Amino acid sequence: MVYQITDLHRLLRKRRRGWVKQKTVVVPGGAGFLGSHLCARKLAQGHRVICVDNLQTGRLANIAGMIGTEGFSFFKHDVTEPLRIEGAVDEIFNLACAASPPKYQIDPVHTFRTNIWGAMNLLDLAREKDARILQASTSEVYGDPEIEQQDETYCGRVNAVGPRACYDESKRAAETLFYDYHHLYGVETRIIRIFNTYGPHMDPGDGRVVSNFIVQALRGQDLTLYGDGSQTRSFCYVDDLLDGMEALMALPHDFPGPVNIGNPAECSVRDLAQLVLELTGTGSGLVEKALPQDDPRRRRPDITLAQRTLGWAPQVALRDGLQHTIEYFIAELERGSAGVRVKTT
Numbered sequence: 267m268v269y270q271i272t273d274l275h276r277l278l279r280k281r282r283r284g285w286v287k288q289k290t291v292v293v294p295g296g297a298g299f300l301g302s303h304l305c306a307r308k309l310a311q312g313h314r315v316i317c318v319d320n321l322q323t324g325r326l327a328n329i330a331g332m333i334g335t336e337g338f339s340f341f342k343h344d345v346t347e348p349l350r351i352e353g354a355v356d357e358i359f360n361l362a363c364a365a366s367p368p369k370y371q372i373d374p375v376h377t378f379r380t381n382i383w384g385a386m387n388l389l390d391l392a393r394e395k396d397a398r399i400l401q402a403s404t405s406e407v408y409g410d411p412e413i414e415q416q417d418e419t420y421c422g423r424v425n426a427v428g429p430r431a432c433y434d435e436s437k438r439a440a441e442t443l444f445y446d447y448h449h450l451y452g453v454e455t456r457i458i459r460i461f462n463t464y465g466p467h468m469d470p471g472d473g474r475v476v477s478n479f480i481v482q483a484l485r486g487q488d489l490t491l492y493g494d495g496s497q498t499r500s501f502c503y504v505d506d507l508l509d510g511m512e513a514l515m516a517l518p519h520d521f522p523g524p525v526n527i528g529n530p531a532e533c534s535v536r537d538l539a540q541l542v543l544e545l546t547g548t549g550s551g552l553v554e555k556a557l558p559q560d561d562p563r564r565r566r567p568d569i570t571l572a573q574r575t576l577g578w579a580p581q582v583a584l585r586d587g588l589q590h591t592i593e594y595f596i597a598e599l600e601r602g603s604a605g606v607r608v609k610t611t
Contacts, residue, residue, distance in 0.1 A: 290314045290354055294345050295361030297324030299467045303504055304359055309338055320344040323364040328467050345384035355395040360388050361402045367430060368473035374432030381436035389447045398454040400515050401444045403524060405461040405565055406434045417568035418524050428559055448522050456514050461528025461567045465504030466594035479539055480595045483546040493557035495536030500566045502529040503587035506580040513576040528567035529580040545588055
């Protein structure tokens with residue numbers, strides 16, 4: 267859920283009364299789509315939250331309601347440089363890095379540095395503070411998979427020299443770093459592999475398929491299909507994703523992962539476009555363009571491990587999650603953040 271500032275104040279009063287054991291939680295990438303939701307959750311739970319973001323793709327608008335709230339701090343910082351935190355740290359959620367291909371391909375070298383040097387800097391911080399650290403990895407480590415449903419044992423099919431490789435390969439290497447810091451230094455690590463996630467706080471100019479379709483529909487533009495739209499994705503609503511992330515981080519025993527967190531309900535991109543058109547009620551059509559290089563043909567998680575170990579499975583249906591997301595984008599566009607008027611019928 268999106269926490270309102272009144273919810274935060276009420277829960278902070280509970281913390282002061284001793285009802286909540288406070289932790290210090292560091293969230294690199296905390297002003298981004300997922301990170302801002304996680305910061306709000308942790309603050310509402312009564313924890314001290316340190317949000318770290320270089321604002322390359324994160325937005326201050328996402329955390330505006332938390333700035334100035336007791337227990338919340340924001341540091342503008344790039345994790346490719348070492349991060350210094352005063353005092354104890356209990357948990358680190360590494361969400362730092364652009365996840366949208368148009369965004370991370372702007373500066374692929376910096377993307378690589380963020381996922382490699384950033385991971386090492388944060389692992390060093392976790393080691394120094396004796397903190398538990400979670401790596402937000404990605405289904406992109408599976409590349410363009412050759413199997414119908416991907417489980418954690420599948421090693422993937424990734425092109426190491428393509429335009430997506432800066433993200434895919436650096437995320438794979440970051441998992442290796444987490445593995446090695448865990449086994450060599452005893453750092454308490456967790457790895458989740460995130461499949462396509464959507465919801466409020468996505469940037470209207472993000473460039474990913476859900477935000478693209480919704481914004482185009484609300485502008486009255488034709489929706490852009492890359493290829494014929496037969497490629498599939500598995501769309502997980504942000505609340506479900508964060509439930510899985512928190513469940514893995516909270517496991518009392520040693521379980522570093524990786525664990526797939528995503529919705530196994532497979533949907534073609536064309537079907538997603540038709541559903542967005544239905545829910546927005548606009549008169550937009552569809553237009554096909556060439557499929558980008560290395561764009562995966564199929565993406566569907568096997569979540570057996572998450573179900574068995576975490577007791578987790580997604581709860582929000584795609585139609586319901588899209589409706590919430592559309593309402594958010596309508597408000598964003600009406601505020602003029604994208605410089606357009608919303609067109610509806």
